[in-house]
Every structure is written in C-alpha cells, then in structure tokens.
Amino acid sequence: MPVPWEALIPFGLLTSMFAAAGTLLNTSKRAQNQGKPVRYKIDTWDDMMMDRDKRLTGHVRGQSANPIAPEGFETSSSWYTEAQ
Amino acid sequence: MSTYQNSSTASQPYSDPTPLPANVPKVNELGVTSAPLKSAAFFLGAYCKEYNEDFMLCKQENRDPGHCLKEGRRVTRCATELITKMRENCLEQFDAHWNCLELNNQEYYPCRKPERTLNKCMFEKLGLTKAIPGSPKGQKAIHEVEKPVFTTVQR
Numbered sequence: 001m002p003v004p005w006e007a008l009i010p011f012g013l014l015t016s017m018f019a020a021a022g023t024l025l026n027t028s029k030r031a032q033n034q035g036k037p038v039r040y041k042i043d044t045w046d047d048m049m050m051d052r053d054k055r056l057t058g059h060v061r062g063q064s065a066n067p068i069a070p071e072g073f074e075t076s077s078s079w080y081t082e083a084q
Numbered sequence: 085m086s087t088y089q090n091s092s093t094a095s096q097p098y099s100d101p102t103p104l105p106a107n108v109p110k111v112n113e114l115g116v117t118s119a120p121l122k123s124a125a126f127f128l129g130a131y132c133k134e135y136n137e138d139f140m141l142c143k144q145e146n147r148d149p150g151h152c153l154k155e156g157r158r159v160t161r162c163a164t165e166l167i168t169k170m171r172e173n174c175l176e177q178f179d180a181h182w183n184c185l186e187l188n189n190q191e192y193y194p195c196r197k198p199e200r201t202l203n204k205c206m207f208e209k210l211g212l213t214k215a216i217p218g219s220p221k222g223q224k225a226i227h228e229v230e231k232p233v234f235t236t237v238q239r
Contacts, residue, residue: 039189046190049118055097056117063186065179067167069115075100078091 034061111157116167122190123182124170126214127206132162173209177202192227194236199227 029038039046039061050060055076057064086101104110116124129136139155146152170178181202184195192199199214206212219225226232233239 036186037189041189046118049121053117056115061186063117063119063182064115065117065120065167065171065182066115067164067171069113072097072099073113073115076097077100078098080100081098 034059036061108153109157111160112164114160114163114167116163119182119186119190120167120178122185123178123202124167126216127170127210127212128163128166129217130212130215131166131210132159135159135162169210170206174202174205177205188236193232193234196227196232203227 030036033039039050042050053062054060055073056062056069089096089098091098114121121128135155135158139152139159142152142155177198181195181198184198185191188194203214206214214227216225216227
C-alpha cells in the first residue's frame with residue numbers, strides 16, 4: 001500500500017529550518033567572540049576588565065599574557081573624561 | 085588630542101594629551117589581560133601581599149589618585165615580576181589554565197584539572213600555594229575538594 005510520504009515533507013522542512021537558524025545564530029555569536037562562547041552575567045567589574053582588554057589587544061575578547069603593556073596603553077584610558 | 089573627538093566617529097583611539105610630571109618615576113604598566121590575571125590572582129595575593137595591603141590601606145586614607153602613586157608603582161612592579169617568573173617556570177600550565185577559563189565565562193569551577201597542574205607546578209618551582217581567604221575552617225577549600233557538588237554537568 002503506498003505510504004503518504006509527501007505529508008512528512010513539511011515536518012522535515014520545519015525541523016531543518018529550526019536547525020539552520022539555530023546553527024547560524026550560534027556561529028554568528030561565536031564569530032563575534034573570536035570562536036569562544038559568549039560571556040554571560042557580566043557585571044560592572046567584568047565590563048571594566050573587558051574595556052581594559054580592548055585597550056590592550058584591540059578586541060573585548062582578546063587575551064594576552066605579556067607582562068609589559070603595549071605602547072599607547074598608559075594614555076588610552078578615557079576614565080577621566082567620563083562625567084563624575 | 086585637546087579638541088573634542090566624538091568616540092563613535094573617531095579614527096584613532098583616545099589618547100590623553102596631558103604629559104606625566106617629570107618627578108613621577110616611570111614604571112611599565114602590566115600588559116596582562118583579564119583571563120591570565122584571573123588565573124594568576126591567588127598567586128599574586130600570596131607573592132605581593134605586603135605591597136597590595138600597603139596600597140589598599142593608603143587608598144583607605146585618601147582616594148585622591150595622586151596620593152597613592154608610590155604604593156601603586158610598587159604593586160605594579162611586584163605583579164610584573166611575578167608574571168615574568170610564572171611565564172619562565174610554568175608557561176604551559178599557565179596558558180592551559182587561562183585558555184580554559186576563557187572558554188568557560190572566566191569561572192573557576194569547570195577548570196579544576198588545569199588548575200591542579202598549575203598549582204602543583206607553582207608550588208614546586210616557586211613555592212607559592214593558592215589559599216582562598218575566608219574559606220570555612222573545618223572543611224577543605226573548594227579547589228581541593230575531590231568530588232564537588234557543582235560541576236559543569238548536573239549530578
């Protein structure tokens with residue numbers, strides 16, 4: 001007896017669209033974070049440290065274990081320009 | 085850069101034009117970012133304890149940035165020394181631990197294995213141990229517990 005396989009096409013389409021959207025979103029988030037998982041529960045301390053990382057390496061997720069800071073680091077802090 | 089630069093359209097990063105006074109000795113700033121710093125945190129606490137405490141007590145007296153410059157320079161020098169020593173002696177374990185931290189939202193609990201190797205290397209080569217101040221006295225500190233309750237996978 002012929003099985004109505006055409007009726008399962010919409011289910012297959014829905015599943016694959018969910019999978020594709022999820023994968024694309026995940027890939028996009030990881031690409032924005034240099035291949036690492038997204039950081040969550042970021043408090044003010046982490047915000048400050050990530051801003052410091054950006055001044056040191058150029059990207060908020062960039063890391064470096066170099067003990068000496070690069071050239072312009074000492075004068076690149078905009079902390080004093082912020083409103084009190 | 086004495087004129088106003090709108091940060092959203094500026095082509096260069098902000099650079100403070102005011103020069104450092106001539107009577108302030110120059111010390112190179114620490115170039116370590118957040119993850120390696122978090123990895124080395126307890127060793128910094130053990131190695132640079134006196135300088136850190138000096139600085140904090142000085143800041144408690146007066147929060148003006150110009151008041152504690154000398155103590156701040158000492159802290160920076162001590163931290164740079166320790167990071168250099170760590171890199172000379174335990175570079176692999178140090179790198180492994182902070183890379184693990186970066187992949188786990190910079191939290192300690194998923195990275196106990198690399199942490200144990202780092203602690204072992206630091207103890208053998210430099211004699212520094214990690215001690216968590218304020219951990220309950222009768223029990224083991226959380227980084228020494230063999231089977232912790234909270235791990236990456238729910239038990």
